[in-house]
Amino acid sequence: MATSYCSISNPPLSKTSFPNKQVPGWVLRAISKGKGNYTGGIYTTTKRNLRTGFHVCAVNGGQGTRNVSGAEFPSDYTELLAQAKEAAESAFKDGKQLLEIEFPTAGLQSVPGDSEGGIEMTGSMLLIREFCDRFVPAEKATRTRIFFPEANEVSFARQSAFEGCSLKLDYLTKPSLFEDFGFTTKVKMSDRVRPEDEIFLVAYPYFNVNEMLVVEELYKEAIVSTDRKLIIFNGELDRIRMLVTFLNKREAALMMFENNYPPFFYPKLAELSKTFLPKLETVYYIHNFKGLKGGTLFRCYPGPWKVLRNIGGSFFCLHEQEEMPSLKEVALDILPSA
Template identity: 35%
Template sequence: TAATNRHQQQPPTATNRQAQEAAKAALKDGAPMVEVEFPSTSLSAVSGDGEGQNEMNASMGFLRQFLTGFRSRAATTRVFFPDNVELAVAQRGQTEDPAAGRKPLEPQFADATFQLGYLTQQNAAWAMFGFYKSGFDPVQMIKDTDDLLVIAYPSFNPREELSAVYELHDKVARARGMPIIMFNGELDRVRGGYYASLFFPEIAKDRCACAHAPSPSHFPLHQFGRELFPTMITAYYIHNFKGTRPATLFRCYPGPWQLLRRDRQGNVADVLWSSEKMPSLKEVALEILPAVWR
């Protein structure tokens, strides 16, 4: 089947418009949580192709473009950045640091009319040793006038950031019927079991049943994957597979999931497979791709 379907993946200039419309359609259909996920550095890239900080910078730029589709509700939309440091970068930019592999970045949200917040509060001294915990509660940032939450790329420190997202959902959003958009959250790591339950009980897809698993009373957020995924609509999604069978798993809501073949130049050639149900990445790589690639 030729890739002429109206839901086919578009060039970079159209990606954000397509993602905006897909997210709006999911919100209109009553989704309590909406996922938007695509490569930040280029549409043919995979996660990890770029340095972490630069991928976050790229996601920030795409987020700014994505939010233009929601300008009419900027006064009641709160955008949560991963932490207070990233919010400062969004508002003031950053200088180049070759030693850290960091490129300069102009302020992306200095003139934002959207309401801004952050999921975690980073203490620079403790962060050097990998400790991010604090008494900060992001729920306190939500105002009575907020009616939409947008979570910006919560993947740098997932244990704290995704746990904070669950807190927002559990303590405020669910009771108020306030939807949440997850923007480039790399949630496939949770779906695929990348975060082991024993070490990441707050966000693991399934709770660890082993005798040494931490007590639920100490880790009340183990429900993240189990409770939120069933209610989530993945509105816009691009995941690339490289190697001898280059392909892209793609979805633009309310259209179906599609596996698109890529040619040697990285362009979409045709649709290999389609389904109304989201497959796992493991299923695509080991079962679907070998079966449909000719």
């Protein structure tokens, strides 16, 4: 493990440009310009699960490539998607089969909870479409299957971000009579997968615990002993990882209650953290920590894990290591001591 610290008396200042992005099937309501180069907007659509609008921070630009081994923190979502694309391609070339991509959608320096859940999922949907436009060659579009959390989400995607695309859209669960209590009907993955499928992308499977359990089933039934690939996109897997870091049952129960996971699912989630999650390669990751001693945990494959701090608009590395540190370690040990 290598650790480096920096001291800056007059750090450089930088501002990020966020141009507007037009999305087919959506109506852009312009908002007032801020200072400098910042612009923004609100995309609105018909109400669906409290999704009435969301803020968009630049998701456009060219499809240029870069050397991700020395990747720096992205200046906007265009650069982020370029980095994530290169990271995923590099991992697949290295023989990795199960990938994780995780980053905030309410702003590059936002934290979980800064935006309403439905808005975050809609933001992820748009970013996934932009990622696929860069990552999936046209000739492989019909061999790429995107699994959304549930059937209604597929209908929403087809009417908005994925309108007119040739990617296969599918779902992990179906609504049930007890959906309001967090229960859904699992879908048998062997019935959803087709022989020609090569790449599976699972979109934000975190709202209901059944979603990640079905993802594990997808892995066992359709990926093991094959050349197929799987990417979990914004699955908030840290919720599950945290299960094994809590010191006592009371803290674990509180965490699960806050994440709307029913108690009888605890053992299944804990088992996922031991059996399935270790098989994943986290190829792109951003997690922010707020506060006076705040910072960012950042990784872009094949580079190391870095703990960064934003000073005057620029990011500086406080610490780096090869293995992923726990969020608890970053928050309580690394950031306070830097």
